[in-house]
C-alpha cells in the first residue's frame with residue numbers, strides 16, 4: 001500500500017464546502033456571523049431557549065474572546081520541564097501560551113431563522129473550528145460535542161430546527177489550563193454555517209475528486225459523489241467541469257443504481273489540462289447537479305486542480321514531473337494582533353509576504369488549518385502539509401489532546417481528510433509533531449494506525465510526521481513506517497537516517513528555529529545558543545538559535561548538497577503568540593522570536609536571507625544592521641549583506657571595505673556576505689552588488705538617522721472591499737527630517753480612522769510589549785509598527801491618521817468599494 005502510494009502519480013481536487021456562492025434554491029447556505037450574544041463563565045440554563053441573554057455582549061463570529069487581554073504573566077502560568085527542549089528541571093513559564101485570558105468557559109447564543117427550512121428539508125450545522133470542548137444545543141436540546149478546538153465538524157440538525165420559526169443556537173466552550181504549548185485562542189474563532197437542502201442531497205464534504213491519469217493532451221477526472229437520502233431513489237447526477245475562465249470543458253452524466261450504495265462514481269476526461277502548481281495555481285470547478293426525474297434537487301460545487309505528485313527513492317519530490325524541494329515555513333494559526341479569529345484578508349496578506357520571499361509551502365503546525373487558508377493556498381499557489389496533532393497518547397502538556405486521543409483521533413483525522421482532500425494545494429498529511437510516543441512502546445503502531453486512516457480516506461496522498469527523537473525513531477521502526485520520514489532540526493543526521501530508512505528521501509519537517517528581534521543588534525556578533533539579554537530581545541544578526549536548533553545556513557547546506565532531502569519547513573514564517581523562547585521564564589516576553597517575519601507582519605533581516613535563496617524571480621540585496629548607533633563610535637560593528645548576487649562591496653563613508661564573494665567551500669560564508677571588522681562611525685554604509693560577470697547590478701545605502709521628525713505611512717492595500725471584513729495594514733515609520741528611519745524610536749503613536757472604515761488593531765513586533773492590540777495607540781518598536789483598518793459594509797473613502805507628540809502626523813487615504 002505504502003510503496004504503491006509513493007510511486008503512484010497522484011493528483012487532487014477540491015470541494016469548498018462553504019459555497020457562499022450557492023444561491024440555488026435547492027441548497028441554501030447561511031453564514032451565522034452577526035448578532036451572537038457572548039459571555040464568559042459558567043451559566044446555568046443558557047441552553048434553554050427562554051434564557052435571558054440581554055446582558056451579554058453582542059459579538060460577530062469569528063471571535064476570539066481572549067485577544068483583547070489584558071496580558072498577564074499569571075494567565076496559564078505553567079511550571080513544567082519541557083522534555084523536548086532537553087530541560088532537566090521544571091521552571092515557571094509565564095508567557096508560554098501568550099499571557100492572555102483564554103482559560104475558562106465561554107457561552108455563545110444566537111437567535112436565527114432559516115426561511116428555507118421546511119418540513120421534508122434537511123439541515124447541517126458546520127463549525128470550521130471552535131476553541132474548545134464545544135457542546136452545541138439547538139432549541140434547548142443537545143445536538144453534539146467536539147473536543148478538539150482546531151478541527152472542523154458538523155451535525156445533522158434537521159430534527160432540532162423548527163420550520164418557519166426562530167431557533168436558538170447555544171454553544172458552550174471550555175479551555176483548560178495547561179492544555180497547549182502556544183496561544184490557542186478562545187471561542188467561536190472560525191466561521192459557523194447552516195446548510196439547508198432537500199431530502200436527497202450531497203452531504204457535507206460529499207465529493208471526492210482525484211485525477212488518476214494525466215497525459216499531455218487529457219486528464220481523467222475521477223469524481224465520487226455521495227448522496228444522502230431517506231430512501232433509495234434512482235437519481236441522476238450531471239457533473240460539469242469548467243476551466244478557470246468559466247468555460248465548460250467536460251461533462252459526465254450517470255444514474256444511481258441500488259447497488260451503488262448511494263455513491264456516484266464518474267470518470268470524466270478533460271482535454272489539454274492546465275496543471276496546478278505554485279507558479280500556475282490553475283483551478284477547475286466541478287458542478288454537481290442531482291436530478292430526481294427531471295427535477296433538480298441539489299447543486300454543489302467543488303473546486304479542484306490537476307497535478308501530479310511523486311516521491312522517488314534517491315531522487316526526491318516531483319510536482320508535475322519536475323523535481324523540486326519544498327521551500328516551506330511552519331506557521332501557527334494565530335494572526336498576531338487579531339488573535340485566532342480568522343480573517344481571509346489577514347491570511348492573504350501573510351501569503352503575499354511569504355510569496356515575495358519565494359516560499360512555496362506551508363506546514364499548518366500543529367493542527368488543522370482554517371478552510372480559508374487552504375482555499376487561499378489553492379488560489380495563490382502554496383503546497384501544504386496539513387497537520388493534525390501535537391501529541392497522541394503520551395502528553396506534552398497536562399490537559400492536552402492525549403486526553404481525547406483514544407476516543408477522538410480517528411474521528412479527527414477523518415474530518416481533516418474529508419474536508420481538505422480535494423484541494424490541489426494539499427500535498428501531504430501530517431499525523432503529528434514531535435509526539436513523545438516516538439519513543440514509547442508501540443509508538444510505531446500508533447503511527448501506522450493514523451497513517452492507515454489517512455490512506456483509507458485518501459489513497460492519493462502520502463503521510464508524514466515531524467520527528468525529533470531520532471535515535472528512538474530510527475531503531476524502533478517509527479520512522480520506517482511512514483510514507484515520508486520527516487525530521488525536526490536534524491540536518492547533521494540526514495545522511496545517516498537515509499542509510500537506515502527504506503524510503504530513500506527525507507523531509508526537514510521543521511528547521512532552523514533561529515531567534516531574532518526586528519531591528520535589534522547585539523554585540524559582540526557571535527554564534528550563540530540560548531543567549532539571553534537584559535532587554536528580553538534577540539539579535540537580528542541571525543546567529544542565535546536554541547540548543548536543539550540551528551541558524552538557517554546549516555539547513556541550506558544540506559538542502560543544497562543532498563539530492564534525497566526534499567525540502568524544509570522553517571520554524572516559523574511568522575512570529576506567533578506564546579512560546580517566547582529563549583525567554584520562556586522571563587515575563588513580559590509572551591510571543592515568539594522564531595519568526596522570519598515579526599508579529600506585526602514586518603520582515604526581519606532573516607527574511608532577506610531566505611528571499612535571496614528562495615525567490616529565483618526577483619533579485620535581493622539587503623544590508624544590516626541599521627547605521628545609527630550613538631555611543632558605538634570607534635567600536636567593531638559588523639556589516640552583513642543578504643543577497644542573490646554572488647558578490648558585493650561595502651563602502652563606509654565612501655571608503656571601500658573590500659569585496660566579499662559567496663564561498664563555494666566555506667559553509668559559513670556560502671549564503672551571507674560579512675564584513676566583520678567594520679568600525680562604527682556615523683555617516684553611511686553602502687553595498688554595491690556585482691553580478692556573475694562582475695558588473696555592478698544593484699546598490700543599497702543606509703544612513704545614520706537624525707532625530708525623530710515625522711511619521712511616514714505605507715498601506716499594503718489602498719483599495720478595500722466594502723464587506724465589513726477587508727483589512728488594510730498600514731506600516732507607520734518614525735523618520736528623521738530627511739526620511740531616514742529612526743531605528744531606535746519608541747514614540748507613542750495614536751491613530752484615528754474616519755469615513756467608511758474602522759480602526760481594528762495594532763502591533764509593533766516587540767515580544768515583550770503588553771500594550772493591548774485593540775487600543776488605538778502603541779509605542780513604535782525599532783522605529784515601526786503596523787496598524788490595521790477594517791472596511792465598513794458601505795463603500796466610501798477612509799482616512800487614517802497617526803500622530804505622536806513632537807512629530808509631524810502621517811495621514812493616508814484609502815478607498816473602499
Ligand code: GAL
Nearest residue numbers: 084433434510513546549571
Ligand atoms: C519544536 C516544536 C515546535 C516549537 C519549536 C521551537 O521542537 O515542534 O512546536 O516548539 O520546537 O523551536
